[in-house]
Amino acid sequence: MIRFALVAAFALIAAPVLAQDAAPSAPADVMSTEHPGELAVAPYAQSNAHAGATPFEGTAMYEAFHGEAGVGRIVDGLVARSVADPRISGIFAASDLVRLRRTLKEQFCYILGGGCAYSGRDMAAAHAEMGAQAADMGALVENLQAAMREEGVPFAVQNRFLAKLAPMKPDVVTR
């Protein structure tokens, strides 16, 4: 019995070490050829439906966001604030920020009626591994509000846009 316990103990102690030795090392980062500067991702079917909302009709909303340049500044501001935000910086630490900025700009442009195509993954797939909580989404919305405010987007117009994003909550918040 004692011998059994000792063997069991040794096996338990050694197992993690052995397992670590046997574990395959993480795959080396593969850069995307389609989007220089981004990490390659597993292939998926692309669709504007993945943007998670129907676009506004006409271009008034896109213009209120100051077009491509304005949306670019808002997304850059949103990402910069979120990376520096102690509440949610952990979620962004492992993200490919280059790809995130590009796909967010596409998504915002598409939803705002700017005529862009969205090439990112759908909201559920994009957030599946993040483990975001409701408070994380709240923090992200606050950062987006700040970025829109900085761009001079009127508050009522901000809310029209947020109303398109808000229903994505069940796909974004996974725990």
Place this chain on the structure above:
Amino acid sequence: MFFPPVFSLRRAPGRAARPAAPFAIAAAVMSAAGPVAAQVFDWVPESRTGGKLLLTGGVSSVEGSGGGGIATWAVTTGYGAEDGVGANLHATYINLPDYEFRSVGAAVGLWDRVEVSIARQEFDTGATGALLGLGKGFTFTQDIVGVKVKVLGDAVYASDSWMPQIAVGAQFKSNDQGAIIAAVGGQDDEGTDVYVAATKLFLGQSLLVSGAVRWTNANQTGLLGYGGDRNDDLEPQFEGSVGYLLSSNLVVGAEYRTKPDNLGFASEDDWVDVYAAYALNKHLSVTAAWADLGSIATFEDQRGLYLSLQVGF
């Protein structure tokens, strides 16, 4: 993750159930203590603070629960989202021509699901007390313990549907002036209100709409007791609010609240107000209103300034 295999080995067929060596005993003790502690903490959900957007927890109503000033909303108080907790303290003052109304209280929101609130209200008759035969400065005090449970919906994020957030609640009220209440025809110095509230933020329109049905027999929300010579039954009454978001930290709007009319000696009017709520940040907000509380204890046209201060998280 280290010890459970010992258990599984011990449970394996043909193995002795009795730990035979000090190592196994130590392992069993340690592995038993770990899960017990873990189970206790597993039972308490994760609790962060500050997950909701500014002002979306509402402000403290005069009865202590989260809402507008005189109307109750379906939102849970404070800034805790589904993964967090929030709480606030409030102090409210209404300066009326013939009375003063004061309320202080505390409310806690748990995981955006349950709200528990307490409030103490003082209705100070001041010089009017002498005219009413009660004595100068006579004050009615009412204590209210409230509980509210969110049943379904998401007032803020479900902007792709008409479905409001719905909550049910109860308020247990107790007034300290039983003898006076009985003398003016009131039936009781204690009462319980129950309500159903529905609240929706039409985000795309920056418009908040809330309605509640309250079953109550409270006279002047209970400041003059519960039930009366005219009626003693709980009757459904309506509370409605609208609010327009001018910016992320400023909302303006109006409220309306119907009330029973149970006491023969003094008719009771509906309450109405127009308000502005300003959140300096998630820890401090101020609500100012112009409130018309109508006739109170035979003194007509009780209109005046409503001021409420809140601190919390």
